[in-house]
Amino acid sequence: AQKVTQAQTEISVVEKEDVTLDCVYETRDTTYYLFWYKQPPSGELVFLIRRNSFDEQNEISGRYSWNFQKSTSSFNFTITASQVVDSAVYFCALSPRDSGAGSYQLTFGKGTKLSVIP
């Protein structure tokens, strides 16, 4: 069984502060993918990143960075110099990588609601 835990339900920060969103996962698969999605108030889930379980290198994209640590089963997401437009619910998700005829369905955490205050 797969499980994703996002312990932070809600976070509020003042604009320009850095913020880290935590994600811990459980899986019996030896190969898997990890994802982050953003869900703004409009409701559409926006893909941010996919990480292969083989690749533990941290990744940076503009103000976003991701820290994948297989030893602690964590895949944390940091926003640097937060902006009001970053306000949204952020979801961490997990899927099998090699699923044969399987579906590669995503298992989501409950999400972290981020509010960036001007």
Next chain:
Amino acid sequence: DTGVSQDPRHKITKRGQNVTFRCDPISEHNRLYWYRQTLGQGPEFLTYFQNEAQLEKSRLLSDRFSAERPKGSFSTLEIQRTEQGDSAMYLCASSLADVNIQYFGAGTRLSVL
């Protein structure tokens, strides 16, 4: 660049009525997924198609739910004899078979009165 399209965006119905939702995936995507999201929760997997074949169904998908993808393009999700517990956001996603990145539509929000 056309993303995943879902119709309608909102649906209000009375308990016991049937409802049908439509999803148009990104045109070249051969995989299509349905998820359900309730308030304060992450999306939960319902079912999956590869081309026109429905390959997996969640235990969440009761007998009142049926999904089709007749020509391997658009998909429909029908709920028969709706119950108040069916009230949720129904999300559709699509992906390419060799690139497991799912792109989501804006969802259909169902309210059962």
